[in-house]
Amino acid sequence: MDRRLQKTRKAIYNAFTELLKKENYSRITVQHIIDLADIGRTTFYSHFETKDDLLKALCTDIFDHVFSKDLGKEKTHDFSCAKDTYSVITHILYHLNEHMDYLPGILSGESGDIFMGFFKENLTYLFSSFIDNAELDIPRDYILNHMVCDFAETVRWWSKNKTYSPEDIGRFFYKSTNICF
Amino acid sequence: MDRRLQKTRKAIYNAFTELLKKENYSRITVQHIIDLADIGRTTFYSHFETKDDLLKALCTDIFDHVFSKDLGKEKTHDFSCAKDTYSVITHILYHLNEHMDYLPGILSGESGDIFMGFFKENLTYLFSSFIDNAELDIPRDYILNHMVCDFAETVRWWSKNKTYSPEDIGRFFYKSTNICF
DNA sequence: TTCAAAACGGAACATTGTGTTCTGTATGTT
DNA sequence: AACATACAGAACACAATGTTCCGTTTTGAA
Numbered sequence A, B: 001m002d003r004r005l006q007k008t009r010k011a012i013y014n015a016f017t018e019l020l021k022k023e024n025y026s027r028i029t030v031q032h033i034i035d036l037a038d039i040g041r042t043t044f045y046s047h048f049e050t051k052d053d054l055l056k057a058l059c060t061d062i063f064d065h066v067f068s069k070d071l072g073k074e075k076t077h078d079f080s081c082a083k084d085t086y087s088v089i090t091h092i093l094y095h096l097n098e099h100m101d102y103l104p105g106i107l108s109g110e111s112g113d114i115f116m117g118f119f120k121e122n123l124t125y126l127f128s129s130f131i132d133n134a135e136l137d138i139p140r141d142y143i144l145n146h147m148v149c150d151f152a153e154t155v156r157w158w159s160k161n162k163t164y165s166p167e168d169i170g171r172f173f174y175k176s177t178n179i180c181f
Numbered sequence C: 001t002t003c004a005a006a007a008c009g010g011a012a013c014a015t016t017g018t019g020t021t022c023t024g025t026a027t028g029t030t
Numbered sequence D: 001a002a003c004a005t006a007c008a009g010a011a012c013a014c015a016a017t018g019t020t021c022c023g024t025t026t027t028g029a030a
Helices: A003-022 A030-037 A041-047 A051-072 A082-097 A109-127 A140-160 A166-176 B003-020 B030-037 B041-047 B051-072 B082-097 B109-130 B140-160 B166-176
Strands: none
Touching (some): A082 A166, A109 A140, B003 B030, B003 B041, B003 B051, B030 B041, B051 B109, B109 B140, B140 B166
16 A cells, blocks of 8 residues: 555566566676665565565566456357467467567576466466367377477567567467367 | 596586486585585686586587487488488487486576577477478478477476386377477 | 696685665655 | 654675685606
8 A cells, every 4th residue: 555665666677677678687686676776775675585586576467467367258268169279379479478578588597487487387277278188198298288388489489589470479389289279 | 638637527527417416506506516526616617617617518418429429320311201200309318318317407497598508409400401391381490499499398398207218208299299290 | 767737625815696684764644 | 743664775694606826746758
């Protein structure tokens, strides 16, 4: 409720994402964030325990926005219908696109693992409903991991080839991943 | 030529891989390596500039062994023949299996990026010959990245599910990647 | 066998980044 | 206005890195 809390929290977020546009997560120090956000050292550590903690909070925000908001009201979707599957994927890509300017700064090193952990967790939940009818001689877990990593790596590739639209990327992914779709 | 050089170098390597079996790369300090290898601090830094430098040297060793040794004499292979492609993949998996006990310690964080960088570089070179005949409406670069990441992530998955044989993993990969094979 | 070059060991050091603690000030809520 | 708390700033302890200096041991060649 205290405006000060939200104000400094936002200042930290802005400084963090701003720095991520120019530099990789691992090269950013807490001091950089503090300086750019123009706050005291104590203040930062009263909001976040560590730099990783800040990153996790940012990831939570991103994926709450990307997944729950859209996919929550998509209960009507019929995942056995290829068109709906495609539209869900494109929707996710659209929302990720909003964060694309600072995503490359996260997608490497330990921070990449943290981000991908959140991403895969959400994707696993989403994709697991797609393959319950599969009866291949390949472990279900392998297939699920395969699809999730495939999509996640597609996004990583996209972050390095930003000329493409969400629709393009969705199509690339959809066409190259034949299994269970 | 100096036996001391090779002796301490081997001691460092052994200590490093031994520590990687129990702990992630990022948690291992130079001091740990020094202690286990039973060498002086100065000695370590006369061999390797940094901890990352040591990792890169290890990666070079691994992939020189995995790729060049086997794939060098496989010039006879006809990559348009599916059977040969499969055998090449299985061969790579066989050799990677020799390092599987300490691979999980590498495959996370910054060290994972470094390892994957070497791995993907080799895979890209290998796979690029597979898809020159493709005329899809998807960027060639995307497809190549797709296949490389697919295989790399398969190995990563394998490192967490060690109950499977190289043949199993080769089959999983081969069956789930339809494109260009 | 001798001897110079080198590799090694050990201790100390500067540096960087982290996370904590303290004290005093400023701000928001009631 | 008054109380609570969020903030600023400086100082601190701690951990890990990479360097420097100096003395000792080993190696390979003369």
